[in-house]
Amino acid sequence: MLEPIASHIRGLTPVLLLPFIYFVVRVFQKYGSRGAHYPPGPPTLPIIGNLLAFPRERPEIKFAEWARQYGDVISLKVLSQTIIVIQTPTLLKELFEKKGISNTYRPVSIIIGMLVPSGLNFAFCHETDDAWKAMRKASQSLLSKESLKHFEDLQHAEMTQTMVDFLRDPQVSIPAPYFINCILTCRRRKEWYMHIHRFTFSLALGIIYGKRCPLFTSPDVRDFLRVNHRFMDMLDLGRAPPVDTFPILKYVPKRWAKWKRNVEHIHHLQEGLYERLVDDVRVRVDSDMGNGSFMEVLVRNAEGMGMRDKRYLSYFGGTLLEGADIASPTLHSIVLLAIAFPDKQQLAAEEIERVVGTLRVPRLEDLENLPYTRAFVSECFRFMPVSPLGVPHEMVRDEVINGILYPKGAIVFQNTWHMFHDERYFERPYDFLPERFLEHPHGVKAGVVDDPARRDNLLFGGGRRVCPGMNLARTNLDLLPAYMFWAFKFSSPLDPATGKPKPVDLTRIKDGLAIAPLPFDCDIVPRAKERADVLQQEFARAAEFLRPLELEITDEDKKYNATYRDV
Ligand code: HEM
Numbered sequence: 001m002l003e004p005i006a007s008h009i010r011g012l013t014p015v016l017l018l019p020f021i022y023f024v025v026r027v028f029q030k031y032g033s034r035g036a037h038y039p040p041g042p043p044t045l046p047i048i049g050n051l052l053a054f055p056r057e058r059p060e061i062k063f064a065e066w067a068r069q070y071g072d073v074i075s076l077k078v079l080s081q082t083i084i085v086i087q088t089p090t091l092l093k094e095l096f097e098k099k100g101i102s103n104t105y106r107p108v109s110i111i112i113g114m115l116v117p118s119g120l121n122f123a124f125c126h127e128t129d130d131a132w133k134a135m136r137k138a139s140q141s142l143l144s145k146e147s148l149k150h151f152e153d154l155q156h157a158e159m160t161q162t163m164v165d166f167l168r169d170p171q172v173s174i175p176a177p178y179f180i181n182c183i184l185t186c187r188r189r190k191e192w193y194m195h196i197h198r199f200t201f202s203l204a205l206g207i208i209y210g211k212r213c214p215l216f217t218s219p220d221v222r223d224f225l226r227v228n229h230r231f232m233d234m235l236d237l238g239r240a241p242p243v244d245t246f247p248i249l250k251y252v253p254k255r256w257a258k259w260k261r262n263v264e265h266i267h268h269l270q271e272g273l274y275e276r277l278v279d280d281v282r283v284r285v286d287s288d289m290g291n292g293s294f295m296e297v298l299v300r301n302a303e304g305m306g307m308r309d310k311r312y313l314s315y316f317g318g319t320l321l322e323g324a325d326i327a328s329p330t331l332h333s334i335v336l337l338a339i340a341f342p343d344k345q346q347l348a349a350e351e352i353e354r355v356v357g358t359l360r361v362p363r364l365e366d367l368e369n370l371p372y373t374r375a376f377v378s379e380c381f382r383f384m385p386v387s388p389l390g391v392p393h394e395m396v397r398d399e400v401i402n403g404i405l406y407p408k409g410a411i412v413f414q415n416t417w418h419m420f421h422d423e424r425y426f427e428r429p430y431d432f433l434p435e436r437f438l439e440h441p442h443g444v445k446a447g448v449v450d451d452p453a454r455r456d457n458l459l460f461g462g463g464r465r466v467c468p469g470m471n472l473a474r475t476n477l478d479l480l481p482a483y484m485f486w487a488f489k490f491s492s493p494l495d496p497a498t499g500k501p502k503p504v505d506l507t508r509i510k511d512g513l514a515i516a517p518l519p520f521d522c523d524i525v526p527r528a529k530e531r532a533d534v535l536q537q538e539f540a541r542a543a544e545f546l547r548p549l550e551l552e553i554t555d556e557d558k559k560y561n562a563t564y565r566d567v
Helices: 002-030 059-070 089-098 110-115 130-142 145-167 191-209 219-235 247-251 258-286 294-300 310-324 327-340 342-356 364-369 371-383 470-487 529-549 555-565
Strands: 073-078 081-086 399-401 404-406 411-414 488-491 523-526
Touching (some): 059 073, 089 399, 110 258, 191 294, 191 327, 327 371, 327 488, 342 364, 371 470, 523 529, 529 555
Antiparallel strands (some): 488 523
């Protein structure tokens, strides 16, 4: 009796099988395998593609290795997602600049969507919609070379305070006048690390909101650092669960998903801080106590600048602070490299002394006469680029360059690290040699035809989403090292067992979207007592530029000013 049914099923088999085979082929095409004309890359496995081979740490180094094997542009598959890595300045120009319209979007991130409402994070928002355009336009005017000129005195004043902070030892209470007590060989521990964070934050806060933080424990800087490190951690590959790869994870109830509770907490902290900062500005505007900050202009004219929603202002300002914070790890790595290569630091210090002398601090105008010092900084950028893979873009439509397809939906990274270590152009790329930038403006070896698209600011990305903060970053990063090497000698502490400086470990870094040296010990020794005196006088003068930004400071901040500045 079953025979007729079985033969009927047998008859149906080809009919059922064909759609099934079609389905399987489609799944295999979509998941795990590269399409025709995609950039080459390491072999894929069915369905999962390169998931297992995807580097978890320092991906830029593995991508560079694959560039040597497969070519200047590679692609990887992680399930259905295509990831493309472009690894030369020419490709950056061809794709991000010439075909920028196809890749102005950032990849969708479920976590960012939960952290920041309605795509208001200027740096990470997916679409380049009207909100993004308004923020982009406003940031370009705020951070243009022209408008930053108004903040030069503030910049010097904050740098001077940072040098003074390096001088004082927060672990020892030093009676005034403390410079007399500041013995020339005092050892600083990791507080210097935080002084750099304070500098970067306080300067950005001054420019954007017209207020400042004298201490790294001042409420704004303390709250910002507390939340921003957690925020950046959530964005780093592999730190949070891969919700974007497996969106089903977003349905896991909060009580079993610690990352969800973290996201909620970060959201709450960010919102509180960023709104509080705008509210401070509003109060000043309403009581006619403005000091000309950028946010005041926005508060007065939000509608005219396309920022109708109240939250635009708070998140816009917040994103600029987040962007500016990336200068801190860059400065930390400059110190790390200075102690790792003391002879190079010494050459910079000697040059600064020749040009600036001992009776005044360096000024912006000195920079053009400090080629070695600038070469030192450029070599730090090259050797340890803070943003080794840039910030990813997303293809919003197919593009073909030299017969290679950049498909719609692909996530594109720029491997800045490889662009700076490519053996075809750099002599001994793994050695720290500032001199290379004296011989060639981009540090490239003699006798090779350089990549024609190489330019000064590759580190800051390209195309329509290029970093709007690069002018501010660049002047800070050139000038602060000039201050530092003028005033101090930085060195690795002596090892009591050997009596020699402890070896410097250049691999102890926090990986991620922005890499950062982990806190390390460093002796910071004033080069001469006279320079400490010059700093003290400069700091007293700097009060003129700092005081107008101190309307809201705490008693603790006031105490600091009274003890160290207004003496
Ligand atoms: C060492 C310092 C800095 C480095 C290396 C750096 C690097 C970058 C990079 C690579 C991008 C992505 C560009 C792209 O998508 O192609 C970016 C975007 C951005 N940066 Fe910076 N940056 C620095 C400092 C700053 C500063 C000081 C600010 C603000 C005051 C800032 C604000 C931003 C913002 C808002 C974006 C997002 C722009 C957009 O998506 O339209 N950055 N930065």
